[in-house]
Amino acid sequence: MSFTDFLNDYVASNKDAAIASLQECLRIPSVKDEETVAEGAPFGKACADALTYTLDMCAAAGMKTVNLDGYVGYAEFGPADAAEHVALLGHLDVVPPGDGWTDGPWDAVIHDGRIWSRGTQDDKGPTFAGVHGAIALLQSGAELRHRVRLIFGCDEESSWQCMEHYFGAAGQPMPKLAFTPDAGFPLYHAEKGSYTATVTRPLSEMSAGITAFTSGLRPNMVPDKATVTVADASVVSHLRTALPDATESSEGTIQVTGVSAHGGAPHGGVNAAMLLATGLATATGDAAWTALVELCDCDGKGAGIDGQDDLTGPLTLNVGVVNTVDGLLEVVINVRYPATWDESVLQRSWDNLNERGWTLVQFDHTAPLHVPIDQEPVKTLLSVYRDHTADMSAPKTMGGRTYATCVQPVGVAFGAAMAGDPEVAHRPDENISVERYLQCIRIYGDALYRLANVAS
Ligand SMILES: [Zn+2]
Numbered sequence: 001m002s003f004t005d006f007l008n009d010y011v012a013s014n015k016d017a018a019i020a021s022l023q024e025c026l027r028i029p030s031v032k033d034e035e036t037v038a039e040g041a042p043f044g045k046a047c048a049d050a051l052t053y054t055l056d057m058c059a060a061a062g063m064k065t066v067n068l069d070g071y072v073g074y075a076e077f078g079p080a081d082a083a084e085h086v087a088l089l090g091h092l093d094v095v096p097p098g099d100g101w102t103d104g105p106w107d108a109v110i111h112d113g114r115i116w117s118r119g120t121q122d123d124k125g126p127t128f129a130g131v132h133g134a135i136a137l138l139q140s141g142a143e144l145r146h147r148v149r150l151i152f153g154c155d156e157e158s159s160w161q162c163m164e165h166y167f168g169a170a171g172q173p174m175p176k177l178a179f180t181p182d183a184g185f186p187l188y189h190a191e192k193g194s195y196t197a198t199v200t201r202p203l204s205e206m207s208a209g210i211t212a213f214t215s216g217l218r219p220n221m222v223p224d225k226a227t228v229t230v231a232d233a234s235v236v237s238h239l240r241t242a243l244p245d246a247t248e249s250s251e252g253t254i255q256v257t258g259v260s261a262h263g264g265a266p267h268g269g270v271n272a273a274m275l276l277a278t279g280l281a282t283a284t285g286d287a288a289w290t291a292l293v294e295l296c297d298c299d300g301k302g303a304g305i306d307g308q309d310d311l312t313g314p315l316t317l318n319v320g321v322v323n324t325v326d327g328l329l330e331v332v333i334n335v336r337y338p339a340t341w342d343e344s345v346l347q348r349s350w351d352n353l354n355e356r357g358w359t360l361v362q363f364d365h366t367a368p369l370h371v372p373i374d375q376e377p378v379k380t381l382l383s384v385y386r387d388h389t390a391d392m393s394a395p396k397t398m399g400g401r402t403y404a405t406c407v408q409p410v411g412v413a414f415g416a417a418m419a420g421d422p423e424v425a426h427r428p429d430e431n432i433s434v435e436r437y438l439q440c441i442r443i444y445g446d447a448l449y450r451l452a453n454v455a456s
Contacts, residue, residue, distance in 0.1 A: 003142045007445045010136040011438050018441060019115070019434065022128040025053055026108035026117040031096050032158045040070040042161065043093060047154040050092040050124075054131065054152050061135040063150075068172075071165035072154060075131075077138050078147035078452060085147035086377075086451040087175035088134070088444065089403040089411070090127025090182065091156035094119040096217050098224060098260055100428035113433055120432040122425035126181035126416035126444075127152065129437055133445025137452075144452040146176055153403065156182075157218065159364070163406045177377040177451050178411035180403040181444060184421075186385045186393050188413040189378050191400025192264075192312050192336040193368035195346065196220075196320075199358040200328045206286040209235045211252075212324055213280075215273035219320035219334040221426055222269030224260035226276035226322070229253045238283035243275070262426045263318035263334045264399035266298040273322040288329050291357055295319055295331065304352030305345065309338035311370070312397040330361075336399040339368035369405045371412050377451055381414045384447045388439070393419070414447065416440045 011018070033044030041048035048070045055065040058075030067073040076085065097105035097118045108117040119125065134150055153162035166172050179187070196219045203210070209232025216223035230236050230252045239246065239254055246256045256276045261269025274296035281289035294302035300317040308314035321332040337345050343365075350360050371378055373395050386392060395412075404411040416436065417423075424430045 003137070003140055003449050004446065006140040007133070007136050007442050010139065011441050014132070015438055018128070018132045019110070019437070021057060022125060022437065023108040023115065025050055025092070025124050025128060026115070026119050027106050028053060029106050030093050030119070030154070032093055032155065042070050043154050043158070047093050051152055051154055054092060058131060058150065062138055068165060068170045070154065071170075072152060072162040074149050074151045076147055076149045077134075078144045082145065082147045084176040085149045086448065086454070087149045087151055087178040087407070088130045088448065089151045089153065089178060089180040089407065090130060091123045091153040091162070091403070092127065093154045093157050094122065094124070095157045095221060095426050098428060102429055110434065113435065114431040115434060115437070116429060116431045118430055120430050121417065122430070123156070123182045125432040125437055126440060129416065129440035130181055130444040130448070132441045133443070134448055136441070136445045137449050142449060145454070146452045148448050148452050149175065156403065157220065163403060167406065175407060175410060177454060178404070178407045179377060179381055179414035179447065180411065181415045181440070182402045183398060183413035183415070184396070184417040185389070185415045186391065187378065187381050187395050188398045188402070188404070189371045189373055189395045190311055190339045190397035191369040191402060191405060191413070192339050192398070193341060193345070193366060194334065194336045194401045195363050195365040196332060196334045197349070197363035198330065198332050198361040199353055200330045200361055201288055201291060201357050201359065202328055203288045203324065204286045206284045207280070207288065208232070210280070210284070210324065213276070213329070214323050215276065216319075216321035216332070218263070219332045220263035220318065221320055222258065222261040222263060222266050222318060223272045223320065223322070224258045224269070225255060226258070226272035227253065227255045228276055228280065235283045239279050242279040242282045246279070260427055263320055264316065264336055266316055266318040268423075271296050271319055273319055292319070292322065292329060292331065295333070295358070300335065303333070303349065304356065305335070305349050307338065309340040312339040312399070314338070316399055336401070337368070339370050339397065341368070343367070366401050366405050369400065369408045371409050376454060377410065378412060380450050380454060381412065381447055384443060384450055385414070388443045388446065389418075391419075415443065
């Protein structure tokens with residue numbers, strides 16, 4: 001029996017268990033949580049629980065598993081004497097659910113042929129499809145030239161300490177070839193460079209009546225809520241006029257609602273911090289609020305760093321978190337710049353932000369990714385995808401960033417969204433169709449099989 005036939009049979013006879021195991025993992029609310037950080041749980045209890053659950057499942061299937069202090073873990077199988085391994089890198093942490101869900105974000109209910117929960121697309125669904133594809137590969141007894149390793153990170157949505165730990169303190173080797181199921185098909189062979197930066201500027205006397213401004217949960221999400229508390233009655237009344245759609249939870253506490261979206265595609269959202277800052281600029285006359293509105297420009301024009309290239313398109317800028325701290329406006333921006341640009345964009349950014357009155361407090365940078373399409377693993381993964389779908393679409397590029405940047409130049413993002421799938425990652429009512437999930441088990445199983453047999 002060919003491995004493809006085995007895989008098809010495996011999915012047909014194990015689909016209920018494959019779905020149930022994903023549901024169980026989805027019900028673990030693995031949002032980073034500083035309050036429950038402990039030894040072995042650097043990102044909080046739920047992230048650690050999701051990792052333990054997943055590793056236990058792999059161990060029960062006969063894989064060797066290693067938990068690297070709760071930051072990240074891996075499961076491995078294949079010839080013990082093989083010098084190299086190929087890897088799937090997925091993540092088990094998720095962004096906070098936000099509001100607007102039809103079903104509970106942690107219920108993982110199935111209706112209309114879909115599983116509904118935070119993490120179904122990003123990234124537990126695709127990661128578990130990889131896990132079950134790998135279990136099928138292990139059970140098939142197919143011969144492998146390289147070992148197969150499944151790597152499960154727990155801090156992808158925040159600060160990537162998982163991968164820092166994996167390749168840093170934990171000293172894990174680079175894979176021979178790798179993919180991350182954390183984007184779309186056919187595959188993404190180039191990703192923009194990115195940086196997250198915290199900048200501040202002082203508020204003027206005109207904002208003295210403002211006690212607190214808060215908006216946003218993560219640098220990589222467009223904030224859908226912004227709240228301001230105002231002690232000055234005249235500012236409150238100005239705000240009511242400037243923002244007729246705002247709600248007032250108590251005297252002087254005013255909230256506006258925008259539309260959340262992924263920080264790599266901020267044009268798809270409506271930034272609530274920008275909406276509220278627009279009102280505050282009118283109500284107070286403080287230029288700091290006008291500067292914040294300008295900074296919110298998704299093309300980076302307000303930061304003086306707009307531009308594009310032919311490979312990956314325009315730079316994007318997301319204002320993800322805004323707070324007032326000790327008379328300062330503190331803003332966290334997430335910028336994704338074209339893959340063919342070099343690191344001089346960083347200095348240019350700091351200079352231009354400085355010129356506009358912003359002070360850089362800290363930043364975190366990731367270089368762009370570019371794997372040529374005539375190289376592995378692009379060649380193999382593209383043929384796997386085409387064999388399973390008959391879709392001959394060309395490889396794509398994106399605003400990134402995925403784990404592929406941690407394993408360049410031997411890794412790319414491969415799946416799991418396909419053309420026509422709803423774009424619901426980081427949004428309410430995130431879901432994956434049961435059919436897509438099962439199809440991905442076959443695709444990822446085959447991908448691991450073929451990569452594990454690529455000639456050295
Ligand atoms: Zn993801």
